Amino acid sequence: MSSSTAATVLMVNLDNGVSESLAREMKWRRIESLERSISPVAQSLIRFSYGEILYATHNFSEGRVLGRVALSCVFRGRVGILRTAVAIKRLDKEDKESSKAFCRELMIASSLHSPNVVPLVGFCIHPEEGFFLVYKYVSGGSLERHLHGRKKGVKGCSPLPWSVRYKVAIGIAEAVAYLHNGTERCVAHRDIKPSNILLSSKKIPKLCDFGLATWTSAPSVPFLCKTVKGTFGYLAPEYFQHGKVSDKTDVYAFGVVLLELIIGRKPIETKRPPGEENLVLWAKPFLQKGKGAIEELLDPQLKCSLRFSNQIGRLIEAAAACVSNEESRRPGINEIIAILKGEEEPVYSKTKKTSFLGMDV
Helix, strand or coil: CCHHHHHHHHHHHHHHHHHHHHHHHHHHHHHHHHHHHHHHHHCCCEECCHHHHHHHCCCCCHHHEEEEECCEEEEEEEECCCCEEEEEEEECCCCCCHHHHHHHHHHHHCCCCCCCECCEEEEEEECCCEEEEEEECCCCCEHHHHHHHCCCCCCCCCCCCHHHHHHHHHHHHHHHHHHHHCCCCEEECCCCCHHHEEECCCCCEEECCCCCCEEECCCCCCEECCCCCCCCCCCCHHHHHHCEECHHHHHHHHHHHHHHHHHCCCCECCCCCCCCCEHHHHHHHHHCCHHHHHHHHCCCCCCCCHHHHHHHHHHHHHHHHHCCCCHHHCCCHHHHHHHHHCCCCCHHHCCCCHHHHCCCC
């Protein structure tokens, strides 16, 4: 090797060393900044070591996977002396925004204390392996699985009974009301859907996954976001089209969930006949009939007696109000709860509030 070639190789190696050193330094600075950001709440949570996370998930075994989304994966595990069951969310370490996403979700989730919200237990920060959020494990599975994952006609796979569906509607409405009005700062969840609703062994519904959640200045005070994130079929028109976020964004998504509870269908089903693919668009003409639409709308798998007709009618009324195309015509979640519980006169019998019924179809 000539002296000039050796010098070139040496220079390249030195450059690589400097780049790696600089990258490590920047990574540590980001972690130090992150630690400062979460310090106000970190003491209220359990800080797990990476070794504990590895042990709990059996080295991130595929058999422990509970679910995957674009930039994270959730594993089932057990931690501590008592072998407490937990759900461990691993954020994608290759994502450049993972530290910001981790910080936002940790700060929001740690501030939430409601019987209808899955509690955050702790976290783990590792300079090489990334960020982990540890939530309490909810054993009953997701509403998605109970509504849409069971095989029809198979023995032992009975549909979710109406009593549970109504319980879920009330429980999640109260969870959303807590996010919007029960905390120091209004929280918009932005991804309310059946896969983010878990059922306990006693069928108590619990809202989970605050990966897209954000603070808003106050209920019904919208702001614009640069990137629209969420799940197609649950996105409010003003959010999907203009990036406009407020508590009403969640109210719309909750309305879609109500329709799924009533009808037993997913919001988007491309194999449906023309005109029936979109659940909201298909259901709106029936929603205007209120309680009179029970026969057309009710999940055919349900065998409900007349004693549930008032509850079903109230869910139809609430869904109609929630999925109004215009944000200004959509009521707040507290008014929706009043409709669900029968504490307010049914919308379809009012003369001055017919706009709730979506004359904007």
